[in-house]
Amino acid sequence: MFYRSLLFPDLRMTLDANDDDGLREFCEALHPAVVAEVIDELEPAELWRVLVSCDAELQAEIFGFFEPRLQIAIVDVADRKRLSRLIEEMAPDDRVDVLELLDDEQVESLLPLMAQAERTDIRKLLSYPDGSAGSIMTTEYASLPEEITVSEALDELRIQAPDSETIYYIYILDEGRRLDGIVSLRELIQAKRTATLSEIMHRDVISVRVDDDEEYVARELARYDFLAIPVVDNLHRLVGIVTLDDALDVLEEEATEDAQMQAAIQPLDESYMTTPFFVLAQKRGVWLVILLAAAFLTAWVMQGYEELQRSYVWMAAFIPLVLASGGNAGSQSATLIIREMATSEMDYRDKYFIVMRELRMALTLGAALMALSFGVAICMVPLAEAIVVAVTVFIMVIFGTTAGALLPILFKRLGMDPALMSNPLIAALVDVLGVIIYFSTAIALLGPVAKAVE
Amino acid sequence: MFYRSLLFPDLRMTLDANDDDGLREFCEALHPAVVAEVIDELEPAELWRVLVSCDAELQAEIFGFFEPRLQIAIVDVADRKRLSRLIEEMAPDDRVDVLELLDDEQVESLLPLMAQAERTDIRKLLSYPDGSAGSIMTTEYASLPEEITVSEALDELRIQAPDSETIYYIYILDEGRRLDGIVSLRELIQAKRTATLSEIMHRDVISVRVDDDEEYVARELARYDFLAIPVVDNLHRLVGIVTLDDALDVLEEEATEDAQMQAAIQPLDESYMTTPFFVLAQKRGVWLVILLAAAFLTAWVMQGYEELQRSYVWMAAFIPLVLASGGNAGSQSATLIIREMATSEMDYRDKYFIVMRELRMALTLGAALMALSFGVAICMVPLAEAIVVAVTVFIMVIFGTTAGALLPILFKRLGMDPALMSNPLIAALVDVLGVIIYFSTAIALLGPVAKAVE
Numbered sequence: 001m002f003y004r005s006l007l008f009p010d011l012r013m014t015l016d017a018n019d020d021d022g023l024r025e026f027c028e029a030l031h032p033a034v035v036a037e038v039i040d041e042l043e044p045a046e047l048w049r050v051l052v053s054c055d056a057e058l059q060a061e062i063f064g065f066f067e068p069r070l071q072i073a074i075v076d077v078a079d080r081k082r083l084s085r086l087i088e089e090m091a092p093d094d095r096v097d098v099l100e101l102l103d104d105e106q107v108e109s110l111l112p113l114m115a116q117a118e119r120t121d122i123r124k125l126l127s128y129p130d131g132s133a134g135s136i137m138t139t140e141y142a143s144l145p146e147e148i149t150v151s152e153a154l155d156e157l158r159i160q161a162p163d164s165e166t167i168y169y170i171y172i173l174d175e176g177r178r179l180d181g182i183v184s185l186r187e188l189i190q191a192k193r194t195a196t197l198s199e200i201m202h203r204d205v206i207s208v209r210v211d212d213d214e215e216y217v218a219r220e221l222a223r224y225d226f227l228a229i230p231v232v233d234n235l236h237r238l239v240g241i242v243t244l245d246d247a248l249d250v251l252e253e254e255a256t257e258d259a260q261m262q263a264a265i266q267p268l269d270e271s272y273m274t275t276p277f278f279v280l281a282q283k284r285g286v287w288l289v290i291l292l293a294a295a296f297l298t299a300w301v302m303q304g305y306e307e308l309q310r311s312y313v314w315m316a317a318f319i320p321l322v323l324a325s326g327g328n329a330g331s332q333s334a335t336l337i338i339r340e341m342a343t344s345e346m347d348y349r350d351k352y353f354i355v356m357r358e359l360r361m362a363l364t365l366g367a368a369l370m371a372l373s374f375g376v377a378i379c380m381v382p383l384a385e386a387i388v389v390a391v392t393v394f395i396m397v398i399f400g401t402t403a404g405a406l407l408p409i410l411f412k413r414l415g416m417d418p419a420l421m422s423n424p425l426i427a428a429l430v431d432v433l434g435v436i437i438y439f440s441t442a443i444a445l446l447g448p449v450a451k452a453v454e
Numbered sequence: 455m456f457y458r459s460l461l462f463p464d465l466r467m468t469l470d471a472n473d474d475d476g477l478r479e480f481c482e483a484l485h486p487a488v489v490a491e492v493i494d495e496l497e498p499a500e501l502w503r504v505l506v507s508c509d510a511e512l513q514a515e516i517f518g519f520f521e522p523r524l525q526i527a528i529v530d531v532a533d534r535k536r537l538s539r540l541i542e543e544m545a546p547d548d549r550v551d552v553l554e555l556l557d558d559e560q561v562e563s564l565l566p567l568m569a570q571a572e573r574t575d576i577r578k579l580l581s582y583p584d585g586s587a588g589s590i591m592t593t594e595y596a597s598l599p600e601e602i603t604v605s606e607a608l609d610e611l612r613i614q615a616p617d618s619e620t621i622y623y624i625y626i627l628d629e630g631r632r633l634d635g636i637v638s639l640r641e642l643i644q645a646k647r648t649a650t651l652s653e654i655m656h657r658d659v660i661s662v663r664v665d666d667d668e669e670y671v672a673r674e675l676a677r678y679d680f681l682a683i684p685v686v687d688n689l690h691r692l693v694g695i696v697t698l699d700d701a702l703d704v705l706e707e708e709a710t711e712d713a714q715m716q717a718a719i720q721p722l723d724e725s726y727m728t729t730p731f732f733v734l735a736q737k738r739g740v741w742l743v744i745l746l747a748a749a750f751l752t753a754w755v756m757q758g759y760e761e762l763q764r765s766y767v768w769m770a771a772f773i774p775l776v777l778a779s780g781g782n783a784g785s786q787s788a789t790l791i792i793r794e795m796a797t798s799e800m801d802y803r804d805k806y807f808i809v810m811r812e813l814r815m816a817l818t819l820g821a822a823l824m825a826l827s828f829g830v831a832i833c834m835v836p837l838a839e840a841i842v843v844a845v846t847v848f849i850m851v852i853f854g855t856t857a858g859a860l861l862p863i864l865f866k867r868l869g870m871d872p873a874l875m876s877n878p879l880i881a882a883l884v885d886v887l888g889v890i891i892y893f894s895t896a897i898a899l900l901g902p903v904a905k906a907v908e
Contacts, residue, residue, distance in 0.1 A: 031660060161643060189611055189621065206485060223487055224487050227622075248702050259789055281815060331718065427778070
């Protein structure tokens, strides 16, 4: 963003002067990520003019840094021949992401212009379901047979390098393309040049399966501090690799998605800035309507206590307080547990530990807030009423914390995303029962009608 | 977690049999990350026995995968000599993280046992402030002078490899250790063996400064899809590198911290599972108390309307509803904007765009919820009262959305973490003004007392 204001005027002038050499120089001088940021405010047709001034490889690199929306817009204005060339040049995982954005007609108009090998690769990658390891892996990895020497391997890597996403891990395959071992380029550089790969390779290769969840794959990569992790099919044949930079993107997206769900927003497919207004309004509105419905349920429950309220008018003043104390305690529990479930695997014992710990926490925090509430309330209302408020706060904190801890675990158990149990939703559920708890406590401690009508 | 139950019994037996060779074999057979997970439930003294069965390098690797709390516990039981050897073997960035956990006395008992070079390196890294690039960088990078050939460079890398965190990027330094260029090992492998590094290196090196914020550094790494980014001092001398796996850890921690702050929890220093109970209770309790204080403010404001409430008893039923509609809309805004600020840099224009967009969103969502509220409320209360509820919902959504959008931006402007503006805090602030809005609307539309006392 910082670069944009600095470089944009220069680009504008070069474009207006129809200076194609100038445009190429502009693109070549900067990192493709920076070029993409500077030019992304141009009209798609102008943007395409900038791109075609470079060679196809650089075009593909810059194009890969655009937001999906912009990529679609460029596809609409680009000529098929040059565009198919650009897409051929993209990394297999990135280009499949682009093709998945297009409609079938567009894909079918582009595929015939590409080489047979690329087409096969694309069709194969397109077949893996969204969210699987297959959908984020690339097929461009370096592989060698185990019988060659280190020296031969280094020569062979020179040939494979231009077509590999990384050559820092080399996968050793048998004749059936089954994954037999792995050796890092670092180890290769350090090894005796005459050693064979079978002598230096690691045979216990940590791999993931092509249908594993992308988030699990990303966490495995992060856990072992790998640069890439091999992806195998059910015959243990190597079908691709997932690199650390893609894993990082997956984890970042997942964190953003969880943050949105926690705040009762349907996850956005793109960034906040590029999501169209009405898509955003809908993804927020849906949940606001659901929460409004829950709030009307609370209102309806409260109407049932109208006689009591007429008798105990003082009670209304503390309704926001008792409800918030339950909702806030619940948000804390739910957020901690949802994030813990997202970032680490949990077994039965861990969940038991969490539930027990939250119960103890509920009692501790509930007691503390009850004492404080009593201390403040006694300055505002008579003793009996202060007791009703304090006792309700105690019950609400326990109830909110328990709901916040159990509901996400329950949701996960049911095979749903625990983050669906958003904080506002927990608060809304706590509210409904909260008013019942509040009024029941009042009835229990003060009786169903005020003894002396004031 | 899955491995633990499978492998733990085997380990237990080996330990009980005092079979040191067996322990060593156990550690060598598995990835250090897995070993760390399996053994982390042993008592520190037993754990140390497992560790010392391996050579110092493997000890250091396994030790690096433990949680900070466990590292401290092991330091307490380990003998100084072996421990100092283990720490010497750790990567410079990791070992500084460990030393930062210890008290000065412990550090001073360990340092004299280490080699002079390591000591100097440690003291230097310890001097960088927490949260800076310096605090997460490693000093073990591969560097070469520009005049040597590719072939010489490959030989030299064999020597540097064991002491470098990565050899996949090679930094080209002048005599004053100033950063002149960069070449990747991939490019080195592909280059003619007789070329000099000055011919193939990139001279426009993207770097960060040693006092840059760690989160900024992590985002830069992710943005350019680098494996590592060089860290320079103010004379442009190379002082270290930050690798992608460390960047990923920083971003994950940051996301966890933001999620906690959003739910009104003081950020935890360790994971939920390992944070001691009373530390956790305190980090949650502090905010619950602040929110309780805000809620008492709301109660106090409401007490001021007691006469009105006596006259309009029906109003109480809708208090949770009107307050929640403001709070929920505010949570959505705040969450979207805080995450957007965390994941991308924003200039003045972006902020203007966001504020304008949120105002429009507030009107749109407010109008929709007003219509819906009216539709439901009219089935529950007379027309005039339904209008009061619907109009209040409209104002509350606008007010909540605006507060949710503006407060994080304002906090950032004041140099504070925008995530401090947690969703419960926004809701609490909205509540205070919400009751005023609700009662004022009622007075405006229905008059200060009910016309016909029911």
